Amino acid sequence: MRIIAGQWRGRPLRAPEGDVTRPTADRTRETLFSMLNSRLGSFEGxxxxxxxxxxxxxxxxxxxxxxxxxxxxxxxxxxxxxxxANIAALQCQSACDVRAASVLTLGPVKQPLDLVMLDPPYKTGAGAVAIERLTRLGWIGEGTWISLETAMGEVPDVRSCDVDAQRKVGKALLTLLRLKA
Structure with missing residues (x-):
C-alpha cells in the first residue's frame, strides 16, 4: 500500500496487522480519487x-x-x-485528528466537512447508518461530498442522499453521494 499522488506520492503506508480491517486497494483508491478530483477540481484546503x-x-x-x-x-x-505510525512517517500530525472510537459514537461538530469518506465493513449497512447520523450531527451539509465503499452487489440505501456516481472496482462498489436538495 502506498500514497498514489501529491506531495507524498509513492510513500509506503503500513496496513493494520491481522484481518480485522480490509484496507482499500491502491487501484480502488486511485479510482475513488479520480472520481472525486473530477468533481472537486482540487483538494486544496x-x-x-x-x-x-x-x-x-x-x-x-x-x-x-x-x-x-x-x-x-x-x-x-x-x-x-x-x-x-503512518501519520508519524509522513510527519503530518498537525493536520490529523485521530479518534479511537466507533463512527456511530461521534458527537456533533460546529460546521460540516467538505468531504466525508466511509469504508465500513462490507454487508453491514453501517455506512448508511453512519451517514444518516452524521448528517443530523452536522458533519455533512449541503456542500459536502460523501464517498461510500461497499461490496459489489450491496446497494447503499441512504435516504437523505442522492447518488451522484457509482463505479465498480474489483470486489468494491464506490458510490459518491450528495444530500438531497
Missing part, C-alpha cells in the same frame, strides 16, 4: 474525514493532495497503531 479508517489511507491520500485537515476515526486498536 479541504476539511475531510476518513471514517472506518483502517490504515488511514483515504485521509492521508487527501492530505497528500492538499487537504488542510483530516479526522481519522477507527475503533480497532491495531488499526489505530497503523494510523499513528
Amino acid at each position: 479541504l476539511a475531510v474525514a476518513d471514517l472506518f479508517a483502517g490504515s488511514g489511507a483515504l485521509g492521508l491520500e487527501a492530505l497528500s493532495r492538499g487537504a488542510a485537515s483530516a479526522v481519522l476515526v477507527e475503533q480497532d486498536a491495531g488499526a489505530i497503531r497503523a494510523i499513528r
